[in-house]
Amino acid sequence: MPxxxxxxxxxxxxxxxxxxxxxxxxxxxxxxxxxxxxQAAEIIExxxxxVVLMDIDMPGKTGISGVAMxxxxxxxxxxxxxxxxxxxxxxxQCLCAGANGYLLKKTPPARLFDAIQEVLNGGAxxxxxxxxxxxxxxxxxTDNLYNLTDRETDVLQLLVKGNSIKVIADELNMAFDTVxxxxxxxxxxxxxxxxxxxxxxxxNEKLI
Amino acid sequence: MPxxxxxxxxxxxxxxxxxxxxxxxxxxxxxxxxxxxxQAAEIIExxxxxVVLMDIDMPGKTGISGVAMxxxxxxxxxxxxxxxxxxxxxxxQCLCAGANGYLLKKTPPARLFDAIQEVLNGGAxxxxxxxxxxxxxxxxxTDNLYNLTDRETDVLQLLVKGNSIKVIADELNMAFDTVxxxxxxxxxxxxxxxxxxxxxxxxNEKLI
DNA sequence: GTAATAATCACTCAAATGAGTGATAGGCTA
DNA sequence: TAGCCTATCACTCATTTGAGTGATTATTAC
Numbered sequence: 001m002p003x004x005x006x007x008x009x010x011x012x013x014x015x016x017x018x019x020x021x022x023x024x025x026x027x028x029x030x031x032x033x034x035x036x037x038x039q040a041a042e043i044i045e046x047x048x049x050x051v052v053l054m055d056i057d058m059p060g061k062t063g064i065s066g067v068a069m070x071x072x073x074x075x076x077x078x079x080x081x082x083x084x085x086x087x088x089x090x091x092x093q094c095l096c097a098g099a100n101g102y103l104l105k106k107t108p109p110a111r112l113f114d115a116i117q118e119v120l121n122g123g124a125x126x127x128x129x130x131x132x133x134x135x136x137x138x139x140x141x142t143d144n145l146y147n148l149t150d151r152e153t154d155v156l157q158l159l160v161k162g163n164s165i166k167v168i169a170d171e172l173n174m175a176f177d178t179v180x181x182x183x184x185x186x187x188x189x190x191x192x193x194x195x196x197x198x199x200x201x202x203x204n205e206k207l208i
Numbered sequence: 209m210p211x212x213x214x215x216x217x218x219x220x221x222x223x224x225x226x227x228x229x230x231x232x233x234x235x236x237x238x239x240x241x242x243x244x245x246x247q248a249a250e251i252i253e254x255x256x257x258x259v260v261l262m263d264i265d266m267p268g269k270t271g272i273s274g275v276a277m278x279x280x281x282x283x284x285x286x287x288x289x290x291x292x293x294x295x296x297x298x299x300x301q302c303l304c305a306g307a308n309g310y311l312l313k314k315t316p317p318a319r320l321f322d323a324i325q326e327v328l329n330g331g332a333x334x335x336x337x338x339x340x341x342x343x344x345x346x347x348x349x350t351d352n353l354y355n356l357t358d359r360e361t362d363v364l365q366l367l368v369k370g371n372s373i374k375v376i377a378d379e380l381n382m383a384f385d386t387v388x389x390x391x392x393x394x395x396x397x398x399x400x401x402x403x404x405x406x407x408x409x410x411x412n413e414k415l416i
Numbered sequence: 417g418t419a420a421t422a423a424t425c426a427c428t429c430a431a432a433t434g435a436g437t438g439a440t441a442g443g444c445t446a
Numbered sequence: 447t448a449g450c451c452t453a454t455c456a457c458t459c460a461t462t463t464g465a466g467t468g469a470t471t472a473t474t475a476c
Binding site: 092095096098099100101118121122123124125126128129131132134135138139140159160161162163164192194195196197198199200201203204 | 300303304306307308309326329330331332333334336337339340342343346347348367368369370371372400402403404405406407408409411412
């Protein structure tokens with residue numbers, strides 16, 4: 001049985017050539033193609049495709065909501081983003097929404113077949129630049145954007161683990177009030193008003 | 209000028225066949241091969257290779273420290289992990305340490321050439337399973353491992369943003385004491401003792 | 417129909433925290 | 447040398463929070 005594919009892509013010409021290309025191989029069949037993903041849930045429910053190719057920029061709902069909808073209604077359908085965008089913002093939104101692959105439109109069309117095979121085999125096809133961005137995102141540590149001193153960093157590190165002031169003081173061999181003094185400066189520098197906000201900010205921005 | 213490569217791999221036989229394989233193509237040259245990465249910094253400093261292939265399990269320092277050392281002394285050298293391990297623990301440690309690729313040893317040797325090209329072109333070669341794990345790591349939400357109720361989740365979500373109890377109460381239109389009541393149950397379920405720990409745990413384990 | 421759970425709210429008390437103010441000592445720099 | 451920053455510590459005061467206890471209502475499960 002051929003691999004069933006659904007396309008969401010608002011450029012009619014591109015969508016039709018993609019369908020034509022994929023259908024040209026008997027191992028693949030495009031069972032549906034749409035110029036928007038507003039009804040993605042219903043469509044996926046009905047067609048139950050193996051793979052979805054999803055554009056991002058479409059009238060109505062974006063492909064980002066699109067992925068989420070597809071994944072929510074049928075988690076087994078593999079979704080490969082197919083877009084011109086390579087900004088971090090949209091990229092990571094798609095990944096968080098559950099995309100299983102991310103190809104740039106400059107990908108040679110022949111590579112699409114590989115990508116589909118890859119995603120069906122439990123892989124995650126990505127254009128090289130995208131893969132690099134994804135890996136880089138693990139190399140945390142925004143370098144000290146807020147000009148924390150060494151000692152302040154020590155304190156923040158322990159705070160972020162959920163320690164109380166008393167424990168931090170103990171750990172760093174300093175007086176209780178010294179820790180509070182550092183904390184006040186940290187809050188100032190991070191523009192927050194309390195430890196909880198500081199922890200949230202530090203973890204979200206990978207300051208530690 | 210051929211691509212210069214350094215190998216860190218403690219299995220002598222494997223290391224030698226890798227060197228032989230890579231050297232067999234005039235576009236590549238193995239300028240050094242070592243059975244441990246204890247002196248990685250000095251070696252990289254001296255040889256300044258384009259690419260490093262790094263095993264993880266080696267006597268002395270692990271390949272995880274290895275990547276860190278290489279990247280610290282010469283960020284421009286691309287490091288590709290080459291290992292049998294595919295557990296999340298080591299994988300993400302390597303990525304955080306700065307690895308630019310991650311191949312499993314079951315990778316067909318011929319694919320190594322592609323991978324090296326890919327990493328030199330700014331990509332991030334990964335075995336399919338690895339790429340999938342990496343993408344999956346973005347799909348947060350460990351599903352409610354701690355059996356939080358809907359309302360508790362609401363509260364935790366706001367707490368994690370650094371909000372005070374008062375603000376949370378306001379936001380969710382409930383009494384101050386109701387929020388505290390929910391928080392107590394949340395702390396119980398998460399096995400923590402205070403809001404700061406809860407935030408740290410929630411963010412680290414992507415509970416929200 | 418009763419037991420269990422979730423969601424709501426109230427009250428107390430002690431501990432933790434944030435804010436404000438100020439002080440001392442060491443190091444660096446202009 | 448004077449000025450500035452960092453790290454250290456102290457004290458006060460009001461607010462926030464954690465902990466303990468208890469109660470009501472609605473919904474779900476058995």
